[in-house]
Amino acid sequence: MTDSSSNSQGDGARARIDVNSPIRVLVAKLGLDGHDRGAKVVARILRDAGMEVVYTGLYKSPNDVVSAAVQEDVDVIGVSLLSGSHLPLFQELGRCLREKKAEHIFVVAGGVIPEHDYAALSDSGVDAIVPQEARSDLIVTTIRNLIAERGRI
Amino acid sequence: MTAFAPSRPARRAAYVPSAELVPDVLSGSVLAVARMISRAESGYAEASEALAEIYRHTGKAHVVGITGVPGAGKSTLVAALIKAFASDGHKVGVVAVDPSSPFSGGAILGDRVRMSDAAQSCQAFVRSMATRGHLGGLARATLQAVDVLDAAGYSPIIIETVGVGQDEVEVVTAAHTIVVLSAPGLGDDIQAIKAGILEIADIHAVSKCDRSDAPATVAALRGMMTLGPGRPGSDWQTPVLPVSSVSGERVSELKDAICRHWDHLRDSGELHDRERSIGRTRIFGTARQLLQDKFKRDVAELDTHVQAVVSRTMDPSVAACLLLGWDNEVLA
Ligand code: B12
Ligand SMILES: Nc1nc2c(ncn2[C@@H]2O[C@H](COP(=O)(O)OP(=O)(O)O)[C@@H](O)[C@H]2O)c(=O)[nH]1
Ligand SMILES: [Mg+2]
Numbered sequence: 001m002t003d004s005s006s007n008s009q010g011d012g013a014r015a016r017i018d019v020n021s022p023i024r025v026l027v028a029k030l031g032l033d034g035h036d037r038g039a040k041v042v043a044r045i046l047r048d049a050g051m052e053v054v055y056t057g058l059y060k061s062p063n064d065v066v067s068a069a070v071q072e073d074v075d076v077i078g079v080s081l082l083s084g085s086h087l088p089l090f091q092e093l094g095r096c097l098r099e100k101k102a103e104h105i106f107v108v109a110g111g112v113i114p115e116h117d118y119a120a121l122s123d124s125g126v127d128a129i130v131p132q133e134a135r136s137d138l139i140v141t142t143i144r145n146l147i148a149e150r151g152r153i
Numbered sequence: 154m155t156a157f158a159p160s161r162p163a164r165r166a167a168y169v170p171s172a173e174l175v176p177d178v179l180s181g182s183v184l185a186v187a188r189m190i191s192r193a194e195s196g197y198a199e200a201s202e203a204l205a206e207i208y209r210h211t212g213k214a215h216v217v218g219i220t221g222v223p224g225a226g227k228s229t230l231v232a233a234l235i236k237a238f239a240s241d242g243h244k245v246g247v248v249a250v251d252p253s254s255p256f257s258g259g260a261i262l263g264d265r266v267r268m269s270d271a272a273q274s275c276q277a278f279v280r281s282m283a284t285r286g287h288l289g290g291l292a293r294a295t296l297q298a299v300d301v302l303d304a305a306g307y308s309p310i311i312i313e314t315v316g317v318g319q320d321e322v323e324v325v326t327a328a329h330t331i332v333v334l335s336a337p338g339l340g341d342d343i344q345a346i347k348a349g350i351l352e353i354a355d356i357h358a359v360s361k362c363d364r365s366d367a368p369a370t371v372a373a374l375r376g377m378m379t380l381g382p383g384r385p386g387s388d389w390q391t392p393v394l395p396v397s398s399v400s401g402e403r404v405s406e407l408k409d410a411i412c413r414h415w416d417h418l419r420d421s422g423e424l425h426d427r428e429r430s431i432g433r434t435r436i437f438g439t440a441r442q443l444l445q446d447k448f449k450r451d452v453a454e455l456d457t458h459v460q461a462v463v464s465r466t467m468d469p470s471v472a473a474c475l476l477l478g479w480d481n482e483v484l485a
Contacts, residue, residue: 021191021194021195021196021285022258022260022283022285043261044261046259047254047257047259047260047261048254048257048259049257050257050258050259051259052253052262052283053259053260053262054262054265054281055261055263055266056265056266056269057266057269060269064269064273067272068265068269068272068273068279070183070184070187071183071187071272071278071279071280072265072280072281073188073190100184101184102184118157122157127158127161128156128157128158129156129157129158130156131154131157133154134154135154138154138155142156142158145158149160151168152195153167153168153188
């Protein structure tokens with residue numbers, strides 16, 4: 001059902017009920033990008049992999065998305081971007097995460113993102129970039145691997 | 154094919170003990186409130202003392218439940234109410250519940266789509282919650298999330314239930330004020346009657362009153378309300394209020410009615426009765442959950458009893474008593 005790989009909650013953190021509570025992901029669209037088919041497909045893929053997906057709708061600013069991610073206490077912000085404006089938007093997203101002391105939240109990017117931008121996005125704080133042709137299992141394992149490395153918090 | 158994901162081991166936060174989060178929750182830190190709600194949801198034993206401490210600081214907030222069939226307009230209405238309450242200077246909290254998939258255990262929590270602008274502009278705290286298999290229209294940790302928000306100074310706290318069907322009325326014993334929302338044009342009958350939730354309302358709201366078929370639904374509901382008595386032992390008159398969350402029309406009247414009901418509960422002394430019934434239901438509910446958890450943990454013992462019941466060497470009641478560690482006499 002849910003992922004079982006990671007369970008390092010630190011000292012004295014024993015689970016009473018749900019050792020592996022579902023990974024929570026916020027699926028977000030940033031800026032003036034109306035392509036929402038991919039975001040909805042990704043939301044379903046993650047749901048079917050046992051994750052809890054908060055969807056926030058279109059045309060959000062990085063600041064909106066980080067505020068929502070903090071309140072929802074998600075493990076991952078998954079951004080779907082097809083507009084070509086990924087460089088400034090992810091830079092701003094990284095800045096908002098630092099400002100709100102939310103750098104523990106992973107950032108995963110998908111959509112139309114040319115490979116030559118990967119390094120710059122990584123510098124902005126993007127933890128993983130999933131190529132557009134990726135099959136659903138790569139999307140799921142990419143996210144699971146990030147959480148497994150960190151452990152639950 | 155692989156994803157581009159260079160490893161960055163040192164960047165990640167460590168587990169902050171729940172006890173250390175408590176002062177931050179009480180001073181209203183959004184990060185701490187959010188994390189504490191997650192700990193309640195996951196049921197970490199480590200968090201139980203902290204949640205107990207937090208509970209001692211609750212009892213200040215007005216808890217409002219909003220229920221109605223899927224598509225009635227609950228989330229949109231909550232967004233409108235956030236704005237209405239915030240403009241009166243309230244710090245609004247919201248817990249919005251959506252169902253988990255019984256197949257994968259995952260969930261798509263979509264209520265936030267309608268609320269995010271209101272949440273952002275009004276600094277409301279909105280939390281989406283999956284039922285994780287819990288029935289009754291709420292999630293198991295919904296009321297603990299309400300506790301955390303209450304202790305952090307949010308009021309009112311609005312609970313949006315899963316769209317109700319029959320029997321899904323747990324919210325009745327979870328909130329002080331119940332708003333049942335009906336939409337016009339979703340069939341001939343009023344959905345509240347079909348769902349058997351006509352009587353639970355402290356306030357009936359009819360959504361989408363910008364539409365031409367709304368007055369008929371309002372009239373039908375008002376007709377129904379004159380037929381039966383209200384809640385036993387209460388002289389509160391349940392109003393039927395049309396609203397449009399889209400145009401914002403009459404949302405402030407609904408907000409006023411919600412406040413009036415809160416005043417009524419306090420002035421009449423009915424608040425005490427509601428608090429008692431909320432407390433009783435929470436104890437029963439938690440006891441039932443703890444038992445279920447215990448049974449599920451002791452799988453081997455359970456299996457032995459299941460085998461005995463299936464082979465007719467033991468009857469289910471006796472098996473249940475044995476599992477509970479009770480004597481058979483209890484049944485007598
Ligand atoms: C369908 C489409 C549209 C539809 C969108 C409908 C909708 N509601 O989504 C319409 C017709 C409205 C549209 C409009 C436009 N489009 Co268009 N559109 C496309 C098209 C053909 C397919 C996109 C799509 O839906 N694919 C199907 C989904 C399921 O795939 P996906 O989004 O890639 O998602 C998958 C993966 O990428 C990944 N993924 C996606 N997001 C995420 C997120 C995470 C976290 C993860 C892990 C994975 C992941 O998983 C998904 C499932 O496998 C693309 C071409 C292309 N190659 O992508 C152009 C494309 C995106 N559009 C483009 C353009 C320019 C436009 C317009 C500006 C055109 C115009 N001049 O009017 C407008 C802008 C509209 C707006 N407001 O933003 C360009 C963008 C150029 C760029 N980035 O540099 C593209 C690339 C076409 C091109 N080659 O020029 N478009
Ligand atoms: N015309 C109109 N549509 C509304 C109103 N409130 C909600 N809706 C629409 O009703 C649909 C369901 O709303 P939603 O709030 O998600 O309903 P929920 O499932 O009960 O939470 C959406 O398409 C809304 O845009 C309203 O006041 N007027
Ligand atoms: Mg809803």
